[in-house]
Each structure stands twice: as structure tokens, then as C-alpha cells.
Amino acid sequence: TSLKIGMIPADGIGKEVLPAAQRVIEALGSAIPKPEFIPLAAGWEEFNKNGKALPDETVRVLKEECDAAMFGSVSSPSHKVPGYSSPIVALRKHLDLYANVRPVQSVSGTPGPDVNMVIVRENTECLYVKREEIKDLPDGSKIAIAERQITSTASERIAKLAFELALRRGAERATPGAPETFWKGPPQVTIVHKSNVLAVTDGLFRESARKVYEENKDRYSGVKVNEQLVDSFVYRAFREPEIFDVCVAPNLYGDIISDGAAALVGSLGLVPSVNAGDNFVMGEPVHGSAPDIEGKNIANPIASIRSAALLLSWLGYTDAANRINVAVDNVIRSGIATPDLGGKNSTTEVTDAILKNL
Amino acid sequence: TSLKIGMIPADGIGKEVLPAAQRVIEALGSAIPKPEFIPLAAGWEEFNKNGKALPDETVRVLKEECDAAMFGSVSSPSHKVPGYSSPIVALRKHLDLYANVRPVQSVSGTPGPDVNMVIVRENTECLYVKREEIKDLPDGSKIAIAERQITSTASERIAKLAFELALRRGAERATPGAPETFWKGPPQVTIVHKSNVLAVTDGLFRESARKVYEENKDRYSGVKVNEQLVDSFVYRAFREPEIFDVCVAPNLYGDIISDGAAALVGSLGLVPSVNAGDNFVMGEPVHGSAPDIEGKNIANPIASIRSAALLLSWLGYTDAANRINVAVDNVIRSGIATPDLGGKNSTTEVTDAILKNL
Numbered sequence: 001t002s003l004k005i006g007m008i009p010a011d012g013i014g015k016e017v018l019p020a021a022q023r024v025i026e027a028l029g030s031a032i033p034k035p036e037f038i039p040l041a042a043g044w045e046e047f048n049k050n051g052k053a054l055p056d057e058t059v060r061v062l063k064e065e066c067d068a069a070m071f072g073s074v075s076s077p078s079h080k081v082p083g084y085s086s087p088i089v090a091l092r093k094h095l096d097l098y099a100n101v102r103p104v105q106s107v108s109g110t111p112g113p114d115v116n117m118v119i120v121r122e123n124t125e126c127l128y129v130k131r132e133e134i135k136d137l138p139d140g141s142k143i144a145i146a147e148r149q150i151t152s153t154a155s156e157r158i159a160k161l162a163f164e165l166a167l168r169r170g171a172e173r174a175t176p177g178a179p180e181t182f183w184k185g186p187p188q189v190t191i192v193h194k195s196n197v198l199a200v201t202d203g204l205f206r207e208s209a210r211k212v213y214e215e216n217k218d219r220y221s222g223v224k225v226n227e228q229l230v231d232s233f234v235y236r237a238f239r240e241p242e243i244f245d246v247c248v249a250p251n252l253y254g255d256i257i258s259d260g261a262a263a264l265v266g267s268l269g270l271v272p273s274v275n276a277g278d279n280f281v282m283g284e285p286v287h288g289s290a291p292d293i294e295g296k297n298i299a300n301p302i303a304s305i306r307s308a309a310l311l312l313s314w315l316g317y318t319d320a321a322n323r324i325n326v327a328v329d330n331v332i333r334s335g336i337a338t339p340d341l342g343g344k345n346s347t348t349e350v351t352d353a354i355l356k357n358l
Numbered sequence: 359t360s361l362k363i364g365m366i367p368a369d370g371i372g373k374e375v376l377p378a379a380q381r382v383i384e385a386l387g388s389a390i391p392k393p394e395f396i397p398l399a400a401g402w403e404e405f406n407k408n409g410k411a412l413p414d415e416t417v418r419v420l421k422e423e424c425d426a427a428m429f430g431s432v433s434s435p436s437h438k439v440p441g442y443s444s445p446i447v448a449l450r451k452h453l454d455l456y457a458n459v460r461p462v463q464s465v466s467g468t469p470g471p472d473v474n475m476v477i478v479r480e481n482t483e484c485l486y487v488k489r490e491e492i493k494d495l496p497d498g499s500k501i502a503i504a505e506r507q508i509t510s511t512a513s514e515r516i517a518k519l520a521f522e523l524a525l526r527r528g529a530e531r532a533t534p535g536a537p538e539t540f541w542k543g544p545p546q547v548t549i550v551h552k553s554n555v556l557a558v559t560d561g562l563f564r565e566s567a568r569k570v571y572e573e574n575k576d577r578y579s580g581v582k583v584n585e586q587l588v589d590s591f592v593y594r595a596f597r598e599p600e601i602f603d604v605c606v607a608p609n610l611y612g613d614i615i616s617d618g619a620a621a622l623v624g625s626l627g628l629v630p631s632v633n634a635g636d637n638f639v640m641g642e643p644v645h646g647s648a649p650d651i652e653g654k655n656i657a658n659p660i661a662s663i664r665s666a667a668l669l670l671s672w673l674g675y676t677d678a679a680n681r682i683n684v685a686v687d688n689v690i691r692s693g694i695a696t697p698d699l700g701g702k703n704s705t706t707e708v709t710d711a712i713l714k715n716l
């Protein structure tokens with residue numbers, strides 16, 4: 001059998017880092033089923049060419065023919081363009097990829113704080129339901145309203161994934177011979193919210209997460225639960241990042257805090273993610289399309305390569321994932337690095353070095 | 359004449375840091391009109407005692423008798439308590455304090471990055487309108503919706519304040535003999551938004567801010583305007599905080615990014631703010647009520663003392679404000695510090711040292 005991976009580079013440096021990830025996956029040999037890569041269109045450039053940011057055919061192929069996917073990065077206009085809507089947000093919805101899992105980890109033996117957290121971002125609702133309206137008022141001014149939706153179903157589902165992930169990470173750490181990690185405590189889940197202001201919506205998110213814990217106390221008895229208001233979270237993540245293990249957050253807070261956490265490990269160019277549902281998983285570097293460095297072969301491929309590893313581990317190919325991660329860590333320690341990390345190497349050079357370490 | 363200042367310590371360490379600010383204001387002598395302090399009730403403790411988080415009498419006295427106010431900090435329950443609503447959010451609304459101005463500045467001659475930014479947070483709308491509803495669905499699950507409101511009126515008003523502030527800061531820097539600041543460029547306003555997802559609401563915020571600039575091009579021709587998505591903002595603020603001068607943001611983003619920026623200068627206990635409207639101004643440290651250190655006389659009084667300075671400068675008493683700020687900077691450089699900064703001094707000792715430097 002083969003492993004069919006839909007490849008959606010989309011815009012900007014997505015077109016440089018996704019091929020790098022593909023080279024690494026191809027080099028894994030028999031550690032995984034033979035990979036097949038299916039190039040698929042989406043993005044702002046695609047919209048300008050063919051009028052659709054997310055072609056129906058892309059969604060169809062993903063659903064019917066692919067085992068998993070990799071997404072690059074998307075450029076969005078900062079103003080409203082009729083007919084345009086972010087394809088990554090739409091893909092998360094279409095494929096019911098309800099979790100965006102973003103591990104932010106520093107590499108032992110490199111400078112900087114000890115970070116070993118995973119942000120589990122709810123991926124389908126909150127302000128991302130994009131129900132927005134605008135009206136003219138009698139005085140000529142305008143009023144716009146957006147709806148923020150939080151449901152118990154989506155909140156419980158994401159909380160469950162966060163608790164399971166905390167358990168799994170705990171088990172991995174406890175495996176004999178497991179690599180040492182910065183996080184040394186028992187599994188911990190931090191619920192991120194702002195229920196001191198949004199008592200109803202964030203109140204529901206918080207309660208739903210606690211309910212998952214209470215109703216599965218046997219299973220999660222070894223997990224420590226705490227919570228943090230989102231503003232304090234950003235502050236504390238910078239002051240004492242070592243206090244966080246798994247952090248679960250509604251969509252928009254998750255978006256903001258994962259970019260923030262990325263700053264702790266030196267570059268957004270290092271931070272991977274998967275968009276995961278019960279039936280599909282899609283790797284995606286956390287960085288954007290970075291039009292300023294597009295086409296220069298200097299984009300950091302590590303976020304994409306780590307996203308490929310995360311995707312493979314999600315599919316159960318833990319050994320293949322570990323091999324990639326060990327190779328990446330070695331290259332980071334060796335000092336071979338793209339300019340975002342202060343290095344002078346190209347995308348190709350960093351990728352070659354990782355391949356050599358594999 | 360006198361300067362009547364309503365004092366609302368509210369909860370937790372608010373009751374320790376507000377008296378410190380009062381001592382400093384009292385020590386200013388003839389630099390300001392004779393201050394009179396009027397103690398006023400509000401907060402979670404007040405709610406538990408008398409059933410109202412913000413007594414009508416407090417609002418009445420502020421409106422009818424006070425020239426300005428100082429607010430401490432409020433403890434909120436993290437779950438919905440019938441009848442309770444955050445008094446600070448309510449005060450901002452009642453007094454039409456539409457701007458929350460939060461300068462985040464590092465002190466020259468101390469370690470850490472060069473930071474000299476001001477976050478101008480819209481203070482009356484966004485998700486803080488607190489229009490939330492919850493419903494049971496047929497399957498027994500729940501759905502909650504919150505409304506996020508952005509109006510052109512509020513957005514233009516806050517943008518105007520941000521542009522004016524950028525100009526004023528520029529003029530202050532250009533004054534002969536002005537203290538050297540980290541920000542060396544021309545005045546700059548960064549519009550913070552997320553219009554790649556919230557094209558309508560954040561689109562309106564962004565357009566309104568740009569419109570203020572376009573319609574006053576003569577006045578603001580010396581101001582550089584740029585923009586930053588809120589997730590990238592958090593990332594860049596940590597990587598290169600020196601690139602930001604004045605940053606204007608909708609309410610919730612402003613809340614999150616100002617806590618984040620506070621981490622850059624070593625402690626939330628250093629960051630002041632004013633809630634400002636066209637007719638009233640209220641100083642407020644950015645930190646919370648910190649119940650864990652309440653009553654120990656170790657809370658950092660500097661955020662409150664700097665809030666007093668900011669309030670006085672807002673009222674036009676620039677010299678008095680500068681005297682406070684210079685004294686605070688000297689004390690920070692001297693190493694006299696509360697535990698949040700790694701020091702061993704008490705609230706009283708830090709306040710005494712500031713008074714000695716005044």
C-alpha cells in the first residue's frame with residue numbers, strides 16, 4: 001500500500017518549504033508506506049488566476065483520494081475582496097479538522113529558555129465562523145458585528161484531545177530510552193480563556209473542558225488541570241514558559257498565543273502544526289507566506305519538515321517521526337541555519353543537512 | 359483650587375499600590391493643585407459585601423465631584439456569578455473612557471531590550487460589549503454566542519487619539535533638553551487587527567484608522583502608518599520590540615498585547631495605564647489583583663505610581679509627571695526592587711525610595 005499525501009503549497013514561501021518537507025518524507029524509505037504526493041491548488045494567487053481560493057477539485061481529491069495532506073502558507077489581502085475567503089480556514093472546516101496542534105519546543109544544547117509546550121487550538125468556531133455584518137447608521141457612520149460562537153460539543157471535543165495528548169506525552173516521556181524533555185512534571189492541561197469578561201462563551205469553553213476532566217476522572221486522574229486568562233497567559237508564557245505543558249484554547253486565542261510562543265524558540269520558522277480531525281490530518285507550518293523573502297531560497301524549511309514529522313506521528317509512524325525530529329535537532333545544534341535564526345544557509349542547504357542526518 | 363481624585367483600590371494588591379501612588383502625588387507640593395483624595399468602593403469584595411460590584415454612589419461621586427480617578431485592580435470570579443459584572447469594564451463605559459493608553463518602556467541603563475511603545479487600546483466595544491447568549495440545543499448540548507461590535511465612530515475616535523499621541527511624543531522628543539528615548543524614528547502608528555479573518559469588523563477598524571490619516575494628511579504627514587496582524591504583532595513585539603512606537607488596537611487585542619508587551623520590560627508591575635475620555639481620566643496599573651501576594655507588602659507600586667504620572671501628564675501637569683518618572687527610573691536603576699523584579703524590597707521601601715528621589 002501507499003501513503004497518499006495531498007500537497008497544497010499555496011502562496012509565497014509555501015512553495016519553497018513544502019518541497020523540502022517532501023524530500024525528507026521521500027528519504028524515509030521503508031519506515032513508512034511508499035509516499036505518493038498529489039499537488040493541489042489553493043491560495044490567493046490561485047484566486048487571482050482562477051477566481052477560487054479553494055477549488056472544489058482540491059477538496060474532492062483530499063476527501064476521496066488522500067490519506068493526509070500538507071499545507072504551505074497563504075497570503076491574504078488585508079481588506080475585503082468580494083468572493084475571496086481564506087482557504088486554510090475553509091479547509092479546516094471542510095475536512096472537519098477540529099484541532100490545530102502546535103508544539104513549541106526548544107532544542108537542548110541551544111541557547112534560550114526551556115520550552116516544551118503544545119498549544120491545542122480549537123479550529124472550527126470562535127470568531128472564525130466568520131458571521132459578520134455591517135450596517136450604515138442614520139448619521140452616516142457604520143456598525144459592524146461579528147458573531148463569536150462557542151459550543152459545548154466543539155469545546156468538549158478539543159478538551160478531550162488535549163487531555164489525551166497530555167497523557168500520550170506523559171507515556172512517551174516514561175518510555176525507557178525516551179529522549180529527555182524539558183517538561184518534567186506530570187501531564188498538565190492549562191485551559192486558556194477570558195471568562196472574567198466573556199462569562200458566557202468563555203465560561204462555556206472553560207466548563208466544557210472541566211467537564212471532560214470530571215467525567216473521565218479515572219482516565220485523567222494523573223493529569224493536572226489549571227487555567228489561565230489569555231492576557232496573563234501571554235505574559236507568563238514569556239516570563240516562565242517552562243510552567244506549561246499542554247494548553248487548550250479557543251480558536252483566536254490559540255492563533256495569537258501560538259505565534260507568541262513561537263518567539264520563545266527563536267523563530268516562527270521552527271514551529272510546526274497539524275490540523276487534525278477524527279478522520280484526516282493536515283500538516284501546516286505555523287509561519288505565514290512571507291512575501292518579502294519569497295523566491296530567495298532562504299525560507300526556513302524546518303517548520304514544514306517538523307509538520308511532516310508531526311503528521312507521521314499522528315498517523316502512527318512514530319519511529320519515522322522521531323528520526324526526522326532527531327535529525328532536525330542535530331542540524332539546529334550544528335548551527336546550520338537560515339537567516340531568520342541569524343544563519344547564512346539556504347533552504348536547500350538546511351534541508352540537505354537534515355537529509356544527511358536522517 | 360484643588361485636584362479631586364477618586365481613589366478606587368478595589369481588590370487584592372490594589373489596596374496596597376493605590377496608597378503608594380497617593381503618597382507620591384501628595385509629595386509633589388506646589389507642582390500641582392492641592393490634591394484631595396476621595397475613597398470609593400468597587401470590586402469583587404464589595405460585591406460580596408453589598409451586592410454591587412460598582413455602587414451607584416461611586417459612579418455619581420466620580421461624575422459629579424472628581425477631576426480624575428485612580429483604580430487599583432479587580433478580582434473576578436472565573437465563572438458566571440448572577441449579578442456580578444466587572445466594575446472596571448463598567449466604569450470605562452459609564453465615564454466614556456474610550457481609550458486605554460498603555461506605555462511600555464524600558465529604562466536606559468538596565469538590562470533587557472530597548473522598548474518604547476505605547477499601546478492605545480479601544481476601551482468601549484469589541485467583545486467587551488458583553489452581549490452574550492446561551493441556548494440549549496435539542497441534543498442536550500449548548501451553544502453560546504457573543505457579539506463583537508466595531509463601529510466607525512469608536513474606531514475613528516481611538517485612531518485620532520493614537521495619531522495625536524504619536525505627534526505629541528514626537529514633539530516631546532524634539533524639545534531641547536528632552537530625555538533621550540529609545541524610539542528615534544519619526545512618529546509612527548501601527549494599526550493592529552486581524553482583517554485577514556475578520557474582513558468586516560477588523561476591516562472596518564483598519565479602514566477607519568486609515569481614513570483618519572487620509573482626512574488629516576496635512577496634520578499627520580510626519581507620521582508613518584503601518585499595520586500588523588495581531589498574531590504577528592505578538593511575535594514581532596518579542597523579537598524586535600524596538601520597531602514599534604504607538605500601536606492602536608481593538609479592545610481585546612489591546613488587552614492581550616499589552617500584557618504581552620509588559621513581559622518585555624521585566625514585570626507587569628511596571629506598566630501603567632490611563633483610561634481616558636474627552637472629559638475624564640482614570641489611572642490604572644495594568645497588573646491584576648494578584649491574590650497570591652495580597653497583604654504581604656511586596657506588590658510592586660511602580661505601575662500605580664507611573665499611572666499617577668501618566669494621569670497628571672494627561673491633565674497637563676507635565677513637569678510633575680516628569681519628576682515622578684525620573685524618580686521611578688532612578689530607583690529602578692538603583693536596584694531597589696520588589697520580588698516580581700527579582701528584588702527583596704517591600705512596597706513601602708520602593709515607595710520611600712521614589713519619594714526620596716522626587
Ligand SMILES: CC(C)[C@H](C(=O)O)[C@@H](O)C(=O)O
Nearest residue numbers: 074086088089255554555589
Ligand atoms: C492565515 C490565517 C487565516 C491563519 C489563522 O488565523 O488561522 C494563520 O494565522 C494561522 O495561524 O494558521
Ligand SMILES: CC(C)[C@H](C(=O)O)[C@@H](O)C(=O)O
Nearest residue numbers: 196197231432444446447613
Ligand atoms: C480585569 C479585566 C476585565 C481587564 C480587561 O480585560 O480589560 C484587565 O485584564 C485589564 O487589562 O484591565
